[in-house]
Amino acid sequence: MRLLQVNLRSLLLCLLVLVAVSIPVSFFAIREILNEEVDESLALHSDQFVKHIKTFEYLEDLEMDLGIWDQLSYDITITPTLEPGNEHLYRNVSMFDSVEHELRPFRTLTTPVEIRNKHYLLTIRMSLVDNDQLVIVLASVQVVIVVLLALALLLLNRRLTERLWRPFYHTLNQLKAYELDKNESIEPATTKVVEFQDLNKAVSHLTDRNRKIYLQQKEFIENASHELQTPLAIFHSKLDILMQNPSINEEAANTIGELEDAAQRMTRLNKSLLLLSKIDNDQFADSVNVDLSLVAQRIVDNLRTLSDLGEIAISVKAQPVVVTANYSLMEILLTNLFHNAVRYTAQNGVVNVLLADRTLTISNIGAPLKMDTDRIFDRFTKEGVHANSTGLGLSIVKKICDYSGFKVSYLYAGNRHQFTVVF
Amino acid sequence: MKILIIEDEKELVKSMTQFLRQESYVCEVAYTESEAREKILLYDYDCILLDVSLPDGSGLKILETLRLNRKADGVIIITAKNSLEDRVTGLNLGADDYLAKPFYLPELVARVSAVIRRKRFDGNNTLSVHEISIDLLGKAVSVHGKHIELTRKEYDLLLFLVSNKNRVVSKNAIAEHISGDDAELLDKYDFIYSHIKNLKKKVAEAGGVDYIKTVYGLGYKFTT
Numbered sequence: 001m002r003l004l005q006v007n008l009r010s011l012l013l014c015l016l017v018l019v020a021v022s023i024p025v026s027f028f029a030i031r032e033i034l035n036e037e038v039d040e041s042l043a044l045h046s047d048q049f050v051k052h053i054k055t056f057e058y059l060e061d062l063e064m065d066l067g068i069w070d071q072l073s074y075d076i077t078i079t080p081t082l083e084p085g086n087e088h089l090y091r092n093v094s095m096f097d098s099v100e101h102e103l104r105p106f107r108t109l110t111t112p113v114e115i116r117n118k119h120y121l122l123t124i125r126m127s128l129v130d131n132d133q134l135v136i137v138l139a140s141v142q143v144v145i146v147v148l149l150a151l152a153l154l155l156l157n158r159r160l161t162e163r164l165w166r167p168f169y170h171t172l173n174q175l176k177a178y179e180l181d182k183n184e185s186i187e188p189a190t191t192k193v194v195e196f197q198d199l200n201k202a203v204s205h206l207t208d209r210n211r212k213i214y215l216q217q218k219e220f221i222e223n224a225s226h227e228l229q230t231p232l233a234i235f236h237s238k239l240d241i242l243m244q245n246p247s248i249n250e251e252a253a254n255t256i257g258e259l260e261d262a263a264q265r266m267t268r269l270n271k272s273l274l275l276l277s278k279i280d281n282d283q284f285a286d287s288v289n290v291d292l293s294l295v296a297q298r299i300v301d302n303l304r305t306l307s308d309l310g311e312i313a314i315s316v317k318a319q320p321v322v323v324t325a326n327y328s329l330m331e332i333l334l335t336n337l338f339h340n341a342v343r344y345t346a347q348n349g350v351v352n353v354l355l356a357d358r359t360l361t362i363s364n365i366g367a368p369l370k371m372d373t374d375r376i377f378d379r380f381t382k383e384g385v386h387a388n389s390t391g392l393g394l395s396i397v398k399k400i401c402d403y404s405g406f407k408v409s410y411l412y413a414g415n416r417h418q419f420t421v422v423f
Numbered sequence: 424m425k426i427l428i429i430e431d432e433k434e435l436v437k438s439m440t441q442f443l444r445q446e447s448y449v450c451e452v453a454y455t456e457s458e459a460r461e462k463i464l465l466y467d468y469d470c471i472l473l474d475v476s477l478p479d480g481s482g483l484k485i486l487e488t489l490r491l492n493r494k495a496d497g498v499i500i501i502t503a504k505n506s507l508e509d510r511v512t513g514l515n516l517g518a519d520d521y522l523a524k525p526f527y528l529p530e531l532v533a534r535v536s537a538v539i540r541r542k543r544f545d546g547n548n549t550l551s552v553h554e555i556s557i558d559l560l561g562k563a564v565s566v567h568g569k570h571i572e573l574t575r576k577e578y579d580l581l582l583f584l585v586s587n588k589n590r591v592v593s594k595n596a597i598a599e600h601i602s603g604d605d606a607e608l609l610d611k612y613d614f615i616y617s618h619i620k621n622l623k624k625k626v627a628e629a630g631g632v633d634y635i636k637t638v639y640g641l642g643y644k645f646t647t
Contacts, residue, residue: 233525
């Protein structure tokens with residue numbers, strides 16, 4: 001549920017409760033005010049009537065006139081009484097409404113009056129607002145208000161989502177699309193809303209900082225690999241010198257040989273790491289049109305002399321496939337894939353290379369892998385122990401494919417390991 | 424023959440001079456760019472080994488100066504940055520060869536002697552060791568004047584061993600020299616051994632002496 005919907009829902013709920021409470025409250029309030037007004041009006045009416053009558057006190061037959069008045073007038077009764085009252089008495093009564101054929105509420109005021117030393121009770125009545133009608137009117141007014149308010153809120157909500165929240169969604173979408181290794185920074189939309197400004201500031205700060213750390217890390221790996229080259233060179237050179245010593249015995253010679261193997265392994269590992277970080281650092285940006293079939297043929301020709309010794313046949317079926325990519329990377333890509341296939345092919349085995357329709361397939365027969373094949377392109381995942389394998393060859397393949405926009409996949413089917421690159 | 428090593432890593436310089444001196448090369452050393460500039464102004468060298476990254480500047484600048492002054496010294500660029508651009512820039516500036524760190528010293532010797540041979544080329548394009556003579560231009564080998572048929576790799580192997588004669592050359596150095604990046608697959612087969620065996624056989628068939636000695640645990644040595 002969206003934040004604004006939550007907001008709207010609470011607002012509407014609150015509105016409903018308020019309206020539900022306001023109907024009885026306003027009903028009673030309005031009725032009270034009306035009754036008060038009616039009472040005041042009755043009191044005034046009664047007072048003025050009495051004063052008016054008093055001006056006619058000189059008339060002899062006033063008593064009879066009052067009797068006639070009582071008979072003729074609808075809303076005033078004036079009846080003689082024996083007891084001299086002194087209280088104003090307000091009462092609610094119901095009377096039949098002959099027009100609407102129903103009982104209607106009336107308010108009456110009974111006042112004791114003394115005219116020509118005789119006591120009368122003057123009763124004046126006025127029609128009151130019908131309670132039922134009042135409730136109906138009040139309720140319908142409130143319902144209309146509620147509906148209008150709800151509609152207004154809904155419209156406002158929609159507008160707010162579109163307008164007010166635009167910078168928020170802009171930032172959110174940029175965050176979703178953000179990739180640390182791409183050289184794009186987040187550019188938040190300008191906004192006057194303080195919260196969004198804060199959010200944008202925080203997001204920019206966070207991404208810039210992460211990016212900086214990431215770049216430092218990348219730079220560090222490259223620098224570290226570079227810096228390692230010199231001590232490795234010294235190490236190699238010292239071994240070469242040591243080897244020349246004629247007095248070394250067989251055991252020492254073996255040790256030196258083993259040291260050299262280890263040094264070479266370090267060198268290869270370091271070169272692979274350097275290559276990975278160079279790709280990361282975008283140092284292979286220049287692209288040319290490369291005919292992969294020519295590259296493949298050249299690599300296979302070089303490999304043949306080697307594979308002949310292991311009686312491994314390399315069968316190549318290649319049609320010209322031209323891609324726009326970095327030449328060195330393409331060489332490395334194919335070399336690594338071919339090396340991988342040759343390395344894991346048993347004696348008298350065959351490596352099949354098929355290049356056509358922008359797809360390269362390299363397959364060889366072999367036992368299924370024991371490792372998790374989803375991790376086959378991860379760094380330092382090796383099947384078995386090959387002293388000369390760095391465990392980086394396939395991750396370099398993956399990196400080059402990602403970098404060049406190719407798709408590489410591994411499949412084991414029918415006793416064959418198969419790597420496919422779609423260009 | 425005079426070689427100038429321009430390199431700031433003292434230990435590496437020590438190994439390089441030690442190794443090159445055995446081959447009757449005279450080595451001089453410059454640890455900084457200014458030192459190097461002084462030396463190349465005053466003397467001529469047969470080969471200059473030039474490190475690209477120097478504490479007080481870039482080795483490539485020295486190369487530019489050298490070529491501007493029309494010095495004919497052979498130059499091998501040595502760098503820790505094994506990048507294609509560096510290689511292309513270096514070779515475009517007139518370097519004769521390019522070697523990435525880390526390298527095997529026999530590889531360095533092979534490169535140095537190749538550069539010197541090219542510079543000293545005076546109609547004589549053969550390299551002779553006793554009865555074996557190597558035609559460097561035609562890439563052909565003859566023993567007692569009799570041509571022997573060698574594969575490309577066997578030829579490379581022989582030249583590499585001859586360039587490093589009387590030195591122990593490790594199997595790894597040989598593998599790297601003749602197979603480059605493919606060398607990492609060589610452990611699978613006794614690749615070097617079979618090439619050496621074939622080479623020896625071909626030389627012996629032509630009546631040559633077996634100069635290639637196996638140094639147990641390490642590699643091979645061409646002894647004269």
